[in-house]
Amino acid sequence: MDKNILQTFSLSRNFGELKAVDNLDLSVPEGSIYGFLGPNGAGKTTTIRMLLGLVHPSNGQVTWFGQPLVNDPIGLLKRVGSLIEMPSYYPHLTGFENLEVIRRLSGGKKNDIARVLHLVGLEQDANRVVRQYSLGMCQRLGLAIALLNQPEVLVLDEPINSLDPAGIHEMRELFQHLQEEGVTLFISSHLLSEIDQVATMIGIIRKGKLIFQGTPSELRAQYPRRLSIGTDRPEDVSIWLKGQGYPILQMNNHHIDIPIRSEDESAKMNKKLSIAGFPIFETRYESISLEGIFLQVTSRENQSGE
């Protein structure tokens, strides 16, 4: 897992005044499932387009398999499969026939189709027309197309977006299956919860900048705890907390959760709440979910930023 299959060095892209991607240094280890995370508009798609040579960087560079993309884009990208947006299929043709069209165009081998249908678990439905496919099945067909030329890496932009919970679950299992088959996966998402169970590496971007890169356990270790505050006046308390610079992780009729880094910070917060005179019936200092951490990291950047 030490070798990096993909790296970027100070990768940047400006659109006029906007720094859509700002000095990004990504390292994607071979064999990993890399979760590339960020809120909407953070710059994920622009980054992915640069990785695939579809958009020119304003600065910096991309290396695939240790070689600069610009040196041999065709040769290097042959080894990379991608799914950026839902491909347009022929709805009146079957899944198999849609794959056959692409295979012929790309000059692949006939038995490649059976291989990819098996990989994505679409064998049973291969002979149904695509207009009868669910969204999840369409996504899997897209993956099958991306896998046709036996890529060593798959780059997927928001592949789980808008799938139902069962579809999300199936897609996660598929990612793990592909990883077991030796494929490295680079997957973007705006929701950590979609891929936190399968990602072996996480990169988080916010406003074009990389604000975290590491394993899920490193992320967890960096942002370990939250304070759950019990109160009958959650609205007032949340306004006050925001004024103190705290993002709200979660709020309901009786509790507000905020991120807290240490017991000391927790004790200070207890004191401040009491001085402010809010009716607090309990405070609990507890573990935080990865999703909570993601919200914390991205919203903290939001406050300290522009």
Ligand SMILES: Nc1ncnc2c1ncn2[C@@H]1O[C@H](COP(=O)(O)OP(=O)(O)OP(=O)(O)O)[C@@H](O)[C@H]1O
């Ligand atoms: N061709 C373009 N011209 C001008 N601005 C652009 C262009 N493409 C992207 N942007 C801007 O760059 C920023 C990053 O967009 P990008 O699509 O990369 O983000 P994203 O993280 O993929 O978000 P989403 O998940 O919403 O697609 C946004 O502010 C977007 O409006």
